[in-house]
Amino acid sequence: MRNTASNIDQVVVGAQGRFVSLLVGKGINRQAHSAKIDRVTDSFVYFTDYNSGKTARKVRTDAVLRVACGKAIYSRVKV
Secondary structure, eight states: OOOOOSSHHHHHHHHTTOOEEEEEEETTEEEEEEEEEEEEOSSEEEEEETTTTEEEEEEEGGGEEEEEETTEEEESSOO
C-alpha cells in the first residue's frame, strides 16, 4: 500500500474520530493497535487503545511506523 498522507496529522484529521490502525515499532518488536488518536505533537502520539483496554497511551512519534484509516495511510518506513 502506498502513502496517501504526508504526515500522521493528515490521517488523524481524515479519520474524524474513527478507529485507526497504528503500528508501533521498538527495535525489532512491533505492536499493532486499534485506536482512536487523541492528539499528535512533535514528540508524542496520544491515543486510546481499545484492544488492550488502556484508556490513555502515548508513544514517541518516531516509533510510529504506520497509521491507517480507510484509504488514508501514512508509513514512515516501508513496512
